[in-house]
Amino acid sequence: MSRKVMSEVLKSRTLLYRSFGEPEKVLELATVDVESEPKKGQVLVQWLASPINPLDINSIQGVYVYRPTPPVIGGSEGVGRVVKCSPGSAFSKGDHVTLFTMNTPFWTEYGIVDEEDLLKIDNRISVPMAATLMVNPPTAWVMLKDFIDLSPGDYIIQNSANSGVGRSVIELCKAFGYKSINIVRDRPAIESLKTELWKLGADHIFTEEEFAKEGRKFVKTLSSPPKLAMNGVGGRSSLGIAAVLEKGGTSVTYGGMSKKPHEFSTSALVFNDVRVRGVAVGMWMRQPENEEKLELCLREIQELAVAGKLTATPMDHVPLERFQEALRKSMESRQKKQLLIISAQTSPSKL
Amino acid sequence: MSRKVMSEVLKSRTLLYRSFGEPEKVLELATVDVESEPKKGQVLVQWLASPINPLDINSIQGVYVYRPTPPVIGGSEGVGRVVKCSPGSAFSKGDHVTLFTMNTPFWTEYGIVDEEDLLKIDNRISVPMAATLMVNPPTAWVMLKDFIDLSPGDYIIQNSANSGVGRSVIELCKAFGYKSINIVRDRPAIESLKTELWKLGADHIFTEEEFAKEGRKFVKTLSSPPKLAMNGVGGRSSLGIAAVLEKGGTSVTYGGMSKKPHEFSTSALVFNDVRVRGVAVGMWMRQPENEEKLELCLREIQELAVAGKLTATPMDHVPLERFQEALRKSMESRQKKQLLIISAQTSPSKL
Numbered sequence: 001m002s003r004k005v006m007s008e009v010l011k012s013r014t015l016l017y018r019s020f021g022e023p024e025k026v027l028e029l030a031t032v033d034v035e036s037e038p039k040k041g042q043v044l045v046q047w048l049a050s051p052i053n054p055l056d057i058n059s060i061q062g063v064y065v066y067r068p069t070p071p072v073i074g075g076s077e078g079v080g081r082v083v084k085c086s087p088g089s090a091f092s093k094g095d096h097v098t099l100f101t102m103n104t105p106f107w108t109e110y111g112i113v114d115e116e117d118l119l120k121i122d123n124r125i126s127v128p129m130a131a132t133l134m135v136n137p138p139t140a141w142v143m144l145k146d147f148i149d150l151s152p153g154d155y156i157i158q159n160s161a162n163s164g165v166g167r168s169v170i171e172l173c174k175a176f177g178y179k180s181i182n183i184v185r186d187r188p189a190i191e192s193l194k195t196e197l198w199k200l201g202a203d204h205i206f207t208e209e210e211f212a213k214e215g216r217k218f219v220k221t222l223s224s225p226p227k228l229a230m231n232g233v234g235g236r237s238s239l240g241i242a243a244v245l246e247k248g249g250t251s252v253t254y255g256g257m258s259k260k261p262h263e264f265s266t267s268a269l270v271f272n273d274v275r276v277r278g279v280a281v282g283m284w285m286r287q288p289e290n291e292e293k294l295e296l297c298l299r300e301i302q303e304l305a306v307a308g309k310l311t312a313t314p315m316d317h318v319p320l321e322r323f324q325e326a327l328r329k330s331m332e333s334r335q336k337k338q339l340l341i342i343s344a345q346t347s348p349s350k351l
Numbered sequence: 352m353s354r355k356v357m358s359e360v361l362k363s364r365t366l367l368y369r370s371f372g373e374p375e376k377v378l379e380l381a382t383v384d385v386e387s388e389p390k391k392g393q394v395l396v397q398w399l400a401s402p403i404n405p406l407d408i409n410s411i412q413g414v415y416v417y418r419p420t421p422p423v424i425g426g427s428e429g430v431g432r433v434v435k436c437s438p439g440s441a442f443s444k445g446d447h448v449t450l451f452t453m454n455t456p457f458w459t460e461y462g463i464v465d466e467e468d469l470l471k472i473d474n475r476i477s478v479p480m481a482a483t484l485m486v487n488p489p490t491a492w493v494m495l496k497d498f499i500d501l502s503p504g505d506y507i508i509q510n511s512a513n514s515g516v517g518r519s520v521i522e523l524c525k526a527f528g529y530k531s532i533n534i535v536r537d538r539p540a541i542e543s544l545k546t547e548l549w550k551l552g553a554d555h556i557f558t559e560e561e562f563a564k565e566g567r568k569f570v571k572t573l574s575s576p577p578k579l580a581m582n583g584v585g586g587r588s589s590l591g592i593a594a595v596l597e598k599g600g601t602s603v604t605y606g607g608m609s610k611k612p613h614e615f616s617t618s619a620l621v622f623n624d625v626r627v628r629g630v631a632v633g634m635w636m637r638q639p640e641n642e643e644k645l646e647l648c649l650r651e652i653q654e655l656a657v658a659g660k661l662t663a664t665p666m667d668h669v670p671l672e673r674f675q676e677a678l679r680k681s682m683e684s685r686q687k688k689q690l691l692i693i694s695a696q697t698s699p700s701k702l
Contacts, residue, residue, distance in 0.1 A: 065622055239612050256617030261590050263614055266607030269629025271416055276627030278620030 008036045015107035015323055015340075018071045020062025023327045027060060027074060029320065034110040038086045045097060045113050047342040049131040050078030050106035051315065052330040054255075068103060075106025078342070079121055079130035089115060096121040096130055100285075107320070109343050119298070125305045128312040128339055132164065137301045137310055138294075139281040140168035143230050143252045144176065146284075146293065147277055152177030155222055157241045159183040159208070160232035160257055162193055164313040164337060167200055169230055174201030175309045181219075181226060183211050183241065187334070200311070208237060219244040228252065235260035242268045242276070253278040315339040359387040361395075366458035366674055366691075369422045371413025374678045378411060378425060380671065385461040389437045396448060396464050398693040400482040401429030401457035402666065403681040405606075419454060426457025429693070430472055430481035440466060447472040447481055451636075458671070460694050470649070476656045479663040479690055483515070488652045488661055489645075490632040491519035494581050494603045495527065497635075497644065498628055503528030506573055508592045510534040510559070511583035511608055513544055515664040515688060518551055520581055525552030526660045532570075532577060534562050534592065538685070551662075559588060570595040579603065586611035593619045593627070604629040666690040 012034045017026040038044045055076050058064040082095040091097065099106065101117040121130045144150060156173060160166045161182030173180040182197060184190070186207040194205045206215065219225055225246040231238040232255035242251040242264050251274060253262055268274040285294050304310040315337045318326040326338035363385045368377040389395045406427050409415040433446040442448065450457065452468040472481045495501060507524060511517045512533030524531040533548055535541070537558040545556045557566065570576055576597040582589040583606035593602040593615050602625060604613055619625040636645050655661035666688045669677040677689035 234617065253615075253617065253620040255621065261614035261616055262620060263612035264604075264627065265612055266585065266604065266629075269604040269613060269627065270606065270631045271629075271634070273629060273631075273634075276615065276620065278617075278622075278624060280621045280624075283622070283624075 010034045010036050010110045012108050012110040013320060014073055014109070015075075015320065016071050016073045017060055020060065020067075020070065023057055023060040023331070024324055027323060027327065029323065032108065034108075035112055036084065036110075038084055038112055040086045040088070041115050042086055042112050043082050043089060043091050043097075043115055043118065044084040045080040045111050045118070046083045047078055047080040047106050047108060047111060048096075049127050049317075049342060050075045050340050051132050052326055052338045052340065053077060053135060054330075055135075057327075057331060066102065072103075073105030073108050075340075076104050077132060077134050078104075078106030079127055079133075080106075080111070080342075083110075091115060091118065091120070094123070096123045096125070096127075098130070098134055100134070107323075107340065107342065109320075122302045122306055125302060126312065128315060128317070129305050129310070131339060132312055132315075132337075133298075133301060133305065135281060136164035136313065137168045137172070137305075138285065138297050139165045139254050139279065140172050140230075141297045141301060142279055142281055142284055142293075143254065144169070144172055144178065144228070145297070146279075146290075147252055148228055148250050150176070150178050150227060153179065153223075154228075155179045155181060155224065155226040156228040156230065157181040157183070157226040157244065158230040158232075159237045159241055160255070161197060161202065161205065163232055163255075163257070165230075165232055165254060167197075167313050168310065170197060170200045170202045171304070171310050173203075175304055179203045182206070183208055183237070208240075211240060212236075215240060215244060225249070230254065231262060232257055234258045234262040236263060239263040239265055239268075242274050245272065245274050248273045248275070250275045250277060254281070313337055317341055319344070361385045361387050361461045363459050363461040364671060365424055365460070366426075366671065367422050367424045368411055371411065371418075371421065374408055374411045374682070375675055378674060378678065380674065383459065385459075386463055387435065387461075389435055389440075389463055391437045391439070392466050393437055393463050394433050394440060394442050394448075394466055394469065395435040396431040396462050396469070397434045398426075398429055398431040398457050398459060398462060399447075400478050400668075400693060401426045401691050402483050403677055403689045403691065404428060404486060405681075406486075408678075408682060417453065424456030424459050426691075427455050428483060428485050429455075429457035430478055430484075431457075431462070431693075434461075442466060442469065442471070445474070447474045447476070449481070449485055451485070458674075458691065458693065460671075473653045473657055476653060477663065479666055479668070480656050480661070482690060483663055483666075483688075484649075484652060484656065486632060487515035487664065488519045488523070488656075489636065489648050490516045490605050490630065491523050491581075492648045492652060493630055493632055493635055493644075494605065495520065495523055495529065495579070496648070497630075497641075498603055499579055499601050501527070501529050501578060504530065504574075505579075506530045506532060506575065506577040507579040507581065508532040508534070508577040508595065509581040509583075510588045510592055511606070512548060512553065512556065514583055514606075514608070516581075516583055516605060518548075518664050519661065521548060521551045521553045522655070522661050524554075526655055530554045533557070534559055534588070559591075562591060563587075566591060566595060576600070581605065582613060583608055585609045585613040587614060590614040590616055590619075593625050596623065596625050599624045599626070601626045601628060605632070664688055668692055670695070 181204045229241040229251040234256040235258040329335040532555045580592040580602040582604045585607040586609040680686040
């Protein structure tokens with residue numbers, strides 16, 4: 001009998017879309033067959049958890065720069081565990097892994113994956129943290145490490161400080177000894193948000209309104225002005241944080257949550273020699289010249305996660321079958337990030 | 352008898368201000384005494400012509416970053432001729448010169464000047480061109496030469512193409528073999544302005560409205576997208592020219608004529624890796640690390656001016672005593688630049 005007939009076929013619950021469109025309409029929960037026997041150079045992975053990132057929404061809508069051909073299994077980031085290896089594999093059963101590829105079909109219970117597309121994730125890292133390790137923490141790391149040289153004691157400033165990237169920035173600054181000035185939008189229960197960010201290690205926190213009023217005066221009281229601004233918002237907010245940089249300072253944009261263009265003043269650009277850059281971490285990671293830095297980045301991030309110095313952003317854990325509720329919340333403002341729990345076998349206690 | 356008693360005192364008509372304020376109110380035409388005998392290391396200069404730059408208006412209003420203590424003799428740029436040297440001078444009678452100092456008292460007929468503060472200007476360059484050689488052409492040169500490497504045939508794009516800097520950009524691109532895409536504000540007689548800029552060597556000209564409509568489509572027809580954008584306007588205009596840059600292209604801001612913040616899109620910064628910089632040429636010139644480049648810049652600019660490849664921007668020539676009219680026009684929009692003719696002895700035919 002051939003090996004093929006011997007191998008069991010796994011039924012894998014899968015969230016996929018057959019055409020681009022509104023996520024709630026086009027995403028469907030299907031069951032697909034997955035071979036249970038990996039070929040040489042492949043492993044069988046059980047996917048455990050995957051967040052719904054803004055990028056997922058854009059991809060499903062068909063408005064993201066990278067547009068795969070449907071049908072597409074959703075997901076952009078996640079963690080799984082190796083359940084079966086082929087002989088001679090570099091992986092072992094039980095290893096936690098993530099995909100590092102252009103196609104990232106995380107939203108399915110099982111997948112046969114080429115080993116060269118997988119990265120091992122330290123098993124001591126919690127599943128929610130491991131599932132969200134490849135976008136926000138590296139974005140923060142790259143902004144802090146790849147544009148200018150910072151030394152312990154240097155100040156940085158950021159808006160959107162309570163976003164996933166913003167929280168990683170706070171924790172990495174704390175770990176690296178940089179002082180963070182953090183700006184958040186005003187909201188009900190602002191004090192409890194501030195308390196959360198203090199606990200993460202924020203050095204200074206302002207609402208946008210507070211900073212517009214007192215920011216410049218405050219920065220004058222520091223031993224030196226911020227060297228680096230990190231901008232995920234745009235509009236007047238980008239202008240405000242770039243305006244307090246030291247001469248020759250750098251502002252790095254990673255997102256435009258306000259949907260407004262990023263603004264910079266003539267005095268910042270012309271007289272204060274502020275340099276404005278942008279970063280898309282997915283593109284950064286795939287540039288061959290960043291290979292060594294990427295290795296360092298992922299090593300440091302995992303070490304900090306193991307040490308509990310880099311923590312998962314607060315998320316709602318939602319089982320796969322309640323994906324519509326999770327999608328809806330992902331598209332509303334001021335909702336927590338939604339983490340899809342892909343595999344039912346994963347007991348909630350393990351998360 | 353002492354030498355001092357022997358020396359004649361020159362009566363020098365001088366435009367000065369004793370306090371900061373509205374230029375038309377605070378500027379006054381006075382007569383000051385100037386020693387006619389330069390000491391060792393000094394020369395006596397007769398100032399010939401000096402433009403009214405936006406920076407002059409800001410300085411007189413007291414809103415410029417550099418704020419000298421009044422009384423202050425006006426002027427930021429100009430040309431004079433050496434009328435008397437001390438023994439052993441590096442200068443000769445008749446040399447054309449300009450000041451390269453923080454204090455720039457050009458608006459006076461005569462001045463005793465330290466030789467170390469003077470730069471020789473090639474006497475073959477016309478007085479209007481020589482009087483406007485130190486701000487606009489170097490700004491254009493620095494933007495084209497000091498941020499990225501351009502090769503003949505490469506495209507650049509600029510707004511404010513009919514400004515002094517814009518015209519220098521067009522002429523330098525023509526001289527260096529770069530292709531210029533030029534954007535101007537719509538206005539009455541737009542066709543005659545376009546004709547003027549074609550004659551200077553512009554490769555492509557659009558109004559802001561035309562470019563907003565057809566710019567992206569047009570850029571797709573080029574052999575390669577522009578590598579460099581030069582922005583003197585801000586607002587939506589900066590966004591438009593940065594949006595058509597090649598991946599990793601650079602946008603350099605030198606002014607903010609619209610008085611609006613400079614805008615850049617998320618897709619330009621984050622996904623197209625556009626780098627935004629600014630330049631204040633006065634500050635650039637004074638940075639010790641730019642000394643060699645500055646020498647090259649001034650040599651090339653003078654060679655091009657002598658060869659007729661770099662020409663003076665259209666200006667009204669206004670005698671010193673009609674300074675109020677010149678100031679008024681300087682502060683109105685869509686007026687030509689005003690060139691103060693400082694010394695009456697200079698016959699208009701020599702200009």
